[in-house]
Amino acid sequence: xxxxxxxxxxxxxxxxxxxxxxxxxxxxxxxxxxxxxxxxxxxxxxxxxxxxxxxxxxxxxxxxxxxxxxxxxxxxxxxxxxxxxxxxxxxxxxxxxxxxxxxxxxxxxxxx
Amino acid sequence: xxxxxxxxxxxxxxxxxxxxxxxxxxxxxxxxxxxxxxxxxxxxxxxxxxxxxxxxxxxxxxxxxxxxxxxxxxxxxxxxxxxxxxxxxxxxxxxxxxxxxxxxxxxxxxxxx
Numbered sequence: 001x002x003x004x005x006x007x008x009x010x011x012x013x014x015x016x017x018x019x020x021x022x023x024x025x026x027x028x029x030x031x032x033x034x035x036x037x038x039x040x041x042x043x044x045x046x047x048x049x050x051x052x053x054x055x056x057x058x059x060x061x062x063x064x065x066x067x068x069x070x071x072x073x074x075x076x077x078x079x080x081x082x083x084x085x086x087x088x089x090x091x092x093x094x095x096x097x098x099x100x101x102x103x104x105x106x107x108x109x110x111x112x
Numbered sequence: 113x114x115x116x117x118x119x120x121x122x123x124x125x126x127x128x129x130x131x132x133x134x135x136x137x138x139x140x141x142x143x144x145x146x147x148x149x150x151x152x153x154x155x156x157x158x159x160x161x162x163x164x165x166x167x168x169x170x171x172x173x174x175x176x177x178x179x180x181x182x183x184x185x186x187x188x189x190x191x192x193x194x195x196x197x198x199x200x201x202x203x204x205x206x207x208x209x210x211x212x213x214x215x216x217x218x219x220x221x222x223x224x225x
């Protein structure tokens with residue numbers, strides 16, 4: 001099992017550009033999450049999907065959209081990137097919401 | 113609003129020492145608490161999960177305790193090794209347990225040979 005995979009690993013954008021971060025898990029998990037990690041702020045939840053076909057906002061959703069494409073895949077889209085979105089983005093998944101979350105390796109995004 | 117605090121932010125110890133990492137949270141109405149490890153430039157790896165009804169969990173040289181009433185958890189690492197050097201994060205989930213985690217900012221541990 002690959003676990004949770006994320007693409008790309010690194011990305012540099014200019015202000016105003018758009019991009020989609022991809023996340024996939026092969027553990028047949030129901031719930032998936034997107035976090036961002038910033039120095040001094042820790043990890044903060046952006047969006048989550050409790051099950052296929054559902055999504056909900058987390059702590060810092062502004063400027064982002066998500067799509068739960070199927071049970072395996074959960075993508076995060078930045079429509080018009082801003083320098084404040086420079087961060088490391090992590091995707092996570094869990095079989096049930098009561099269980100341990102498994103994290104991907106992260107995407108390091110820089111917005112100039 | 114739930115806030116999670118980890119003190120100290122950084123810790124350096126010689127190899128072989130037993131050590132304790134601290135985590136405190138402001139709202140005792142949690143569903144569970146998890147401890148994670150993060151190596152530089154990597155994702156998070158789950159170490160231990162403690163349900164709100166439990167007092168402690170153990171895995172190898174690691175022992176995590178939970179005291180909901182006082183809003184505290186500790187991660188005890190026995191006989192520390194250089195390979196234990198990493199950042200340790202604790203996270204709590206809310207009462208309704210949608211899986212939403214609130215993270216502390218972590219303690220960066222360095223174990224010197």
